[in-house]
Structures are given as C-alpha cells and as structure tokens.
Amino acid sequence: MGDIFKIRELRYIPRWSVFFIDISVIFFSVLVSYLFLKSLGVRLNFIEYQNEKIFSVIIVNILFILLFKTYAGIIRHSTFSDFCKILWSSGSTLITLLGLNFISALALGKPLFLYPVLFLFFFISIFLMFFFRMITKQFFSIFIDKDVSSKERVAVVGIGDTSVSLANAIIHNPDHPYQLAGFLSARSDSKKAMLLGHKIYNKKQFLKSDNLREQFDAVLIKDMMTKREMEEWTALALDHGLKVLKAPVASIIKEDDVVKGIRPLKIEDLLNRPAIKIEGEEVKSFHVNKTILVTGGAGSIGSEIVRQVAQLKSSLIVVVDQAESPLYELQLELLERFPNQRFKFVLADISNYSRMEKLFEDHRFSIVYHAAAYKHVPLIEDNPHEAIFVNIGGTKNLALLSKKYNVNRFVMVSTDKAVNPTNVMGASKRAAELFVQSLQNSSENTTKFITTRFGNVLGSNGSVIPHFKKQIEKGGPVTITHPDIIRYFMTIPEACELVLQAGTMGKGGEIYVFDMGKPVKILDLAERMIKLSGYTPGIDIKIDFIGLRPGEKLYEELLTDHSTTIPTHHEKIMISRDPVMAFEDIEALCQQIIMLAVNKDSLQIVKTLKVIVPEFISNNSEFEVLDKISEHEVYE
Structure with missing residues (x-):
C-alpha cells in the first residue's frame, strides 16, 4: 500500500529520466533497423566499422535532442508543440545523416549508411518516442490524476478553433475540477463526427434526449460569444438543470490560466452589452x-x-x-x-x-x-x-x-x-x-x-444583484417590490x-x-439568478412580492x-x-x-x-399629501 501511495504522489517524470529513455529508444531503434535488414540478407556497407556507425547515429541524434530540448516538457501535459520538437529533432538527424551519406558517396564511392537503415531508424524512433509519451499521459490520467468521478462533466459549446483550444486546455490541466464530456453545436452536419475523442451533440438532439442530459453536469460557454448566443445556450442549460460555466478565452493566453479562469456564469454576463467606444x-x-x-x-x-x-x-x-x-x-x-x-x-x-x-x-x-x-x-x-x-x-x-x-x-x-x-x-x-x-x-x-x-x-453597493445573491445564499426568499418593476442596468x-x-x-x-439598451424586468432577473445558482424558482427558492417602497416607481x-x-x-x-x-x-x-x-x-x-423640481410627484410616500394640497390650490 505504501508503494501505491508513493506512485500516486508522483507529479511528473524527471527530465533526466526522459532524456535517458529517449537515448535508449534511439539505441534500440538503430539496432532494430540493422537487425531487420540483416534478417533479410541485406549486405551492409563498411561492416568493419559497424559499432562506430551506430555510435555516430546516436551522437548526432543526442545533439539534436539537446538542441530542441525534446526532454524538457512535462510529458503528462504534452501538447502538439512537444511532438513537433521530436519531429524536428529526428528530422534534423535524418537530414544530417543523409548529408554524411552524400559526402561518403562522393569521397569513398558508396554511402556510409544504407538508406533503408536511415529511414527505418527515423520512423521507428519517432514512433517509439511518441508511444512512450502517450503511454505516460495515459498512466497519469488513470493512476495519478484526480478521480474523474469528482469532476464536473463539461460540454464545451462550439466546435471551432477556440472551442477546441478550450477543450485541450481542460484535457491538459487535470488538476482542475473539470472533465471534458463532449461538444455542443448548433450545426446539424456533425452528428457522427468525433472531436478530440469526444462526441459532438447537436442542439436539437440535446433537447430531445434525456440520456444526453445525464452525461453532462455543466455547459461551458466562451466570453467571445455574442449576447444572443450566450442567452440561447444559457436558457438551454438552465431549462434542463445544468450549470453554466464561462471561460475567459478572449483575454488569457496560457492554457492553465484559461482553465483557472473558468467560473460560474454571472447575471452580469447576460445583462452586459458591447462596451462603449472610448477615445x-x-x-x-x-x-x-x-x-x-x-x-x-x-x-x-x-x-x-x-x-x-x-x-x-x-x-x-x-x-x-x-x-x-x-x-x-x-x-x-x-x-x-x-x-x-x-x-x-x-x-x-x-x-x-x-x-x-x-x-x-x-x-x-x-x-x-x-x-x-x-x-x-x-x-x-x-x-x-x-x-x-x-x-x-x-x-x-x-x-x-x-x-x-x-x-x-x-x-x-x-x-x-x-x-x-x-x-x-x-x-x-x-x-x-x-x-x-x-x-x-x-x-x-x-x-x-x-x-x-x-x-x-451592476454590482454597486446596495444594488439589487448583490442583494438577491445574499438572499439566494441564505435559501430565500428573494424579495421583489412588484412583479412588473423594470430597471436599466x-x-x-x-x-x-x-x-x-x-x-x-x-x-x-x-x-x-x-x-x-432595453430595460430589464426585475422578476426575470431574479428567476435567472436563482437558476444560475442551481435552484428552481418558486420551489427551491421562493419569490415574495413585498410592494413598492416609499418613493419607488415601476419605470425609470x-x-x-x-x-x-x-x-x-x-x-x-x-x-x-x-x-x-x-x-x-x-x-x-x-x-x-x-x-x-x-x-x-x-x-x-x-x-x-x-x-x-415642479415635476417631483411623490409616490407611495407620506409626502403625497403635499401633491394633493398643491392640486387643491390649483383647483381653487
């Protein structure tokens, strides 16, 4: 048991270990390439210098590994750029060895290495280094990372480049409490397609099937969406009991920062409009x-x-x-x-x-x-x-x-x-x-x-939204002065x-x-806030109408x-x-x-x-008597 806990405490493979494994892969790839050709009865050039040739291949590849630092990344968080480094390193090694072959052919009349050996070595070494990294990522995903059962199953809205980048950020940051469960799209031409190994669900398909809704805990939208898109997907999620999360992809570059920035959608996000252009x-x-x-x-x-x-x-x-x-x-x-x-x-x-x-x-x-x-x-x-x-x-x-x-x-x-x-x-x-x-x-x-x-x-001291938040946190009720009251925000x-x-x-x-813009009905605002908090208006959180306060009016x-x-x-x-x-x-x-x-x-x-202020007419106030006196004076 002690050994298992030690394994679970392992956070990454040390760089020197990755470097040593990559060298071992290179050595193994060279040997396999030569043994394969030898088993076919192919006669090798300069057989008397075979050990020196193998050593030179390994040295050249090590030099390019050091140059491109293929060992430097944390393998469990490997990305496409890390795999590109391997391609650059192995490709540069192949080109260098082909250059040596060309020089050897000119000077000695025949190439130093057989071309099949070089290409076999190239493909085998790349495959094995890729394979090692994929196995390591899978190992960490299964045995080291947090229990996925405790994570929120997230459906990312959209299948464009930004959505894919966001999904990759979730996959490559397992320390955060989110698990990619699929994609949602308004398009109808991608029902059978897969993206990053996950299904793409059409909006209509999502609405019709209760089974699909059981596969997700939350819908993840992006801050780059238009207000209309944001409202549509939010309504879809809230109507089916799903949380709504928002990712700050527009202002954050690093993957880890994107995932850290994921937060529950706030009512302010839905009320906000395109910012005024300031000079x-x-x-x-x-x-x-x-x-x-x-x-x-x-x-x-x-x-x-x-x-x-x-x-x-x-x-x-x-x-x-x-x-x-x-x-x-x-x-x-x-x-x-x-x-x-x-x-x-x-x-x-x-x-x-x-x-x-x-x-x-x-x-x-x-x-x-x-x-x-x-x-x-x-x-x-x-x-x-x-x-x-x-x-x-x-x-x-x-x-x-x-x-x-x-x-x-x-x-x-x-x-x-x-x-x-x-x-x-x-x-x-x-x-x-x-x-x-x-x-x-x-x-x-x-x-x-x-x-x-x-x-x-929005959010100012004593304003309606912080007031509603406190009431919801206490379990309600949410108090509204009148069902028809509206406000600008x-x-x-x-x-x-x-x-x-x-x-x-x-x-x-x-x-x-x-x-x-358009004024907001406070009742709609309260109901949306209750839903965003994960509750059902009128059932989990009650809404009470308490009447207009002194001096308050329905319309601003x-x-x-x-x-x-x-x-x-x-x-x-x-x-x-x-x-x-x-x-x-x-x-x-x-x-x-x-x-x-x-x-x-x-x-x-x-x-x-x-x-x-002659247009000042008191409403629901003790000072209404002054307006009646004034009317009487005018009448007299």
Missing part, C-alpha cells in the same frame, strides 16, 4: 500631469473612477469620502496596484464648506469628479434633510469652489431617478443638476460644468468610462445620457418630458436638453432648503423641493 488618447491627454479630485471616492462608482484615472498618469489624485473603513481599504488597494501614482486620501464630508475649500486652495484641481451622494431611496425618504445636506449642499459647495478656484472641468455623477422624480433622493439629485447647470453661464465663470446621468449599476466600468468621456467631450452645461426614465435629445459623435452618448434655472433663482432656493434642513422640518423641506 483613450483624448481622455488620457486631459488627465496627464493634472491634479484630480474624486468625491465619494470609496464608493462603487467613485472608486472605479479613481482606478481608471490612476492609469492616465495624473500628477496627483485626491480621494475624498466620509466612510472611514471603505476609504482605508481603497487606500491599501490603490497603493499596491499603482505604486507610481501619487494619491492623497482625505476623510471628509463634502457638506463642510471650509474643509472643502482648504483642499481646493492647497491643490488647485484641474478636474473634479463629483460622485459623492446619498442614493438609497427608502432611507432618504425617511431622512430628507440628509439628502439636502449632501446631495444639494455638498454639490453646491463643490461647484462654487470649482468656479472660485478656476477648475477646468467639473463632472457630476447623477442618476435616472432625477428624471420625473417620485422620491426625495431623485428630486435632490435633480436640484443638484439644476444648480450645476446654472453656474455654466454665471458671471466670471471659466469652469465647464458637466453632468452624466445613467441607470442602475450598466456595468461599473462602463459607467465610469462614460463619466471620463463626458468630462473630455463636454463643452459645459450638458447633461449626458447613455443609450442603456433617462429624459424629462420637456427635454430634447441631441446626438453626439458617440452613437451611445446623447445630450439631454433639460429646462434650466437662473443662478440667482436656484441659489436662493438652495439656501432656503438648506436652512429648512437644519431645522429638520421634513414636510417643509419636501414642499420646497417640489418648488425647485
């Missing part, structure tokens, strides 16, 4: 050697803005946030990832004007990215004064300081909830938009004030690229909106009713021309609402907010 050089030129301020820098959007700006060779990036622990964690990450970039991490509240002014005075920023805001709708509905302090007052502080200290560009991150708002959070962001826009044409202004507006961000990197691009292309005063919008959309040179980026207010008017209203927030008079705060 990298133009964006970079705006940031090189500039001092940048990012507020809300420890949040989902702010931290990604910092990561992207850190690649653009700015002279200094100042990161401001009032959340201590997230800011510290970001500091540790950025200092490790970007050792050559200068950072300054500031724990501060943007509603503190004097604290902010000290930063502007000390650093003279060229660009300000304003991502700091309170964003959770129900919390803000219960605490409207906090939205006034941060979303309006904080934005007002930063915008006025940007004008005072001649910041070149001020880029504000806004939200689709600012459009026809139904909650305090959205209305406070719309008020902030109005204030920022009003400064563009104010007296003595040199700053370009730019706003970006987009929908929900975009990825965090995509959102931040939009912010950087807007800061570059903006002339001042614009609100940029993004073509976010990106444009106001009175706005017009102007295209830009980016097909996915548009300019929303919303109504604007004069600086003096919005300034006075903001001062008034901030004073009300100090007194924490929620009704008066929201009433004034509705004056600033």
Whole structure:
C-alpha cells in the first residue's frame, strides 16, 4: 500500500529520466533497423566499422535532442508543440545523416549508411518516442490524476478553433475540477463526427434526449460569444438543470490560466452589452500631469473612477469620502496596484464648506469628479434633510469652489431617478443638476460644468444583484417590490468610462445620457439568478412580492418630458436638453432648503423641493399629501 501511495504522489517524470529513455529508444531503434535488414540478407556497407556507425547515429541524434530540448516538457501535459520538437529533432538527424551519406558517396564511392537503415531508424524512433509519451499521459490520467468521478462533466459549446483550444486546455490541466464530456453545436452536419475523442451533440438532439442530459453536469460557454448566443445556450442549460460555466478565452493566453479562469456564469454576463467606444488618447491627454479630485471616492462608482484615472498618469489624485473603513481599504488597494501614482486620501464630508475649500486652495484641481451622494431611496425618504445636506449642499459647495478656484472641468455623477422624480433622493439629485447647470453661464465663470446621468449599476453597493445573491445564499426568499418593476442596468466600468468621456467631450452645461439598451424586468432577473445558482424558482427558492417602497416607481426614465435629445459623435452618448434655472433663482432656493434642513422640518423641506423640481410627484410616500394640497390650490 505504501508503494501505491508513493506512485500516486508522483507529479511528473524527471527530465533526466526522459532524456535517458529517449537515448535508449534511439539505441534500440538503430539496432532494430540493422537487425531487420540483416534478417533479410541485406549486405551492409563498411561492416568493419559497424559499432562506430551506430555510435555516430546516436551522437548526432543526442545533439539534436539537446538542441530542441525534446526532454524538457512535462510529458503528462504534452501538447502538439512537444511532438513537433521530436519531429524536428529526428528530422534534423535524418537530414544530417543523409548529408554524411552524400559526402561518403562522393569521397569513398558508396554511402556510409544504407538508406533503408536511415529511414527505418527515423520512423521507428519517432514512433517509439511518441508511444512512450502517450503511454505516460495515459498512466497519469488513470493512476495519478484526480478521480474523474469528482469532476464536473463539461460540454464545451462550439466546435471551432477556440472551442477546441478550450477543450485541450481542460484535457491538459487535470488538476482542475473539470472533465471534458463532449461538444455542443448548433450545426446539424456533425452528428457522427468525433472531436478530440469526444462526441459532438447537436442542439436539437440535446433537447430531445434525456440520456444526453445525464452525461453532462455543466455547459461551458466562451466570453467571445455574442449576447444572443450566450442567452440561447444559457436558457438551454438552465431549462434542463445544468450549470453554466464561462471561460475567459478572449483575454488569457496560457492554457492553465484559461482553465483557472473558468467560473460560474454571472447575471452580469447576460445583462452586459458591447462596451462603449472610448477615445483613450483624448481622455488620457486631459488627465496627464493634472491634479484630480474624486468625491465619494470609496464608493462603487467613485472608486472605479479613481482606478481608471490612476492609469492616465495624473500628477496627483485626491480621494475624498466620509466612510472611514471603505476609504482605508481603497487606500491599501490603490497603493499596491499603482505604486507610481501619487494619491492623497482625505476623510471628509463634502457638506463642510471650509474643509472643502482648504483642499481646493492647497491643490488647485484641474478636474473634479463629483460622485459623492446619498442614493438609497427608502432611507432618504425617511431622512430628507440628509439628502439636502449632501446631495444639494455638498454639490453646491463643490461647484462654487470649482468656479472660485478656476477648475477646468467639473463632472457630476447623477442618476435616472432625477428624471420625473417620485422620491426625495431623485428630486435632490435633480436640484443638484439644476444648480450645476446654472453656474455654466454665471458671471466670471471659466469652469465647464458637466453632468452624466445613467441607470442602475451592476454590482454597486446596495444594488439589487448583490442583494438577491445574499438572499439566494441564505435559501430565500428573494424579495421583489412588484412583479412588473423594470430597471436599466450598466456595468461599473462602463459607467465610469462614460463619466471620463463626458468630462473630455463636454463643452459645459450638458447633461449626458447613455443609450442603456432595453430595460430589464426585475422578476426575470431574479428567476435567472436563482437558476444560475442551481435552484428552481418558486420551489427551491421562493419569490415574495413585498410592494413598492416609499418613493419607488415601476419605470425609470433617462429624459424629462420637456427635454430634447441631441446626438453626439458617440452613437451611445446623447445630450439631454433639460429646462434650466437662473443662478440667482436656484441659489436662493438652495439656501432656503438648506436652512429648512437644519431645522429638520421634513414636510417643509419636501414642499420646497417640489418648488425647485415642479415635476417631483411623490409616490407611495407620506409626502403625497403635499401633491394633493398643491392640486387643491390649483383647483381653487
């Protein structure tokens, strides 16, 4: 038993052993070649120098083995390139010996070696070296590698070159928990074909047969697929109880890294769209050697803005946030990832004007990215004064300081909830938009004030997808406010690229909106996430409808009713021309609402907010009474 365990602990055959075996194969091949011809009664040339001739063949071949390093690869992971090395080595040996024969024939009148001997030696040696490697691979596969019964049986989608490379990567990396079980193809002309020793199953054949579904545990798709292909194969797999795995073949070169990168498909993969085309050089030129301020820098959007700006060779990036622990964690990450970039991490509240002014005075920023805001709708509905302090007052502080200290560009991150708002959070962001826009044409202004507006961000703090994941991990139920609720989604990197691009292309005063594609029904999102986690919606994981939360609406919008959309040179980026207010008017209203927030008079705060944002109609909220009063006043 002890010997068996020692064999199982063997991970590879040492190189010196492979070298010795290859030499033994060469010696054996020469002897077999000569003995075969001798048994046929063939008379050999220069019989008196037979030992020397055999020795010279072996020496020549050893020299080429050393040159091409045929012994260097780990045999259990041999690939086509390793077999090519053997061909090059043996072929070069044959050519060299043929050259010696040619010289011998010219000088001595007859060749040194009989040509049948050379060709027999060539074919026998190649065959035996190949055979040795194949037997070794099979030995490791059966006796050394992990028990295949514990591995996931994977069906690779596609039969093209990329799929074959992916399948080879799985075969040649037995330490990973996957076993190639076959291929899936939409084509119908390959039913009886075999690929890498495995069957190719047609999609229709797969759908009709329960036996085929029993042969697989998971379907493996590639990140190079179109969204439509990915959705089709995902639906096929999930409908039949199979896992869906994704391989990063587009961005990884090494086979081992490809297999390491295989992971369960995430809902974000299905919601993602082709990334917006960003003019990298133009964006970079705006940031090189500039001092940048990012507020809300420890949040989902702010931290990604910092990561992207850190690649653009700015002279200094100042990161401001009032959340201590997230800011510290970001500091540790950025200092490790970007050792050559200068950072300054500031724990501060943007509603503190004097604290902010000290930063502007000390650093003279060229660009300000304003991502700091309170964003959770129900919390803000219960605490409207906090939205006034941060979303309006904080934005007002930063915008006025940007004008005072001649910041070149001020880029504000806004939200689709600012459009026809139904909650305090959205209305406070719309008020902030109005204030920022009003400064563009104010007296003595040199700053370009730019706003970006987009929908929900996949994976951001507190967003629906991480929330659903936690609920699924706990065994459910998954809670949805309403069966018909829909939302737009975009990825965090995509959102931040939009912010950087807007800061570059903006002339001042614009609100940029993004073509976010089709909205997603949250119920469909939840059901898909449950299936991707290996459960059945409604059976394994229940879905509960809890009703709309205060201030929440079924449908989000990106444009106001009175706005017009102007295209830009980016097909996915548009300019929303919303109504604007004069600086003096919005300034006075903001001062008034901030004073009300100090007194924490929620009704008066929201009433004034509705004056600033006339389209703000509360929904499922205690503040709906204010809309009824307003309607009654109009009627009177």
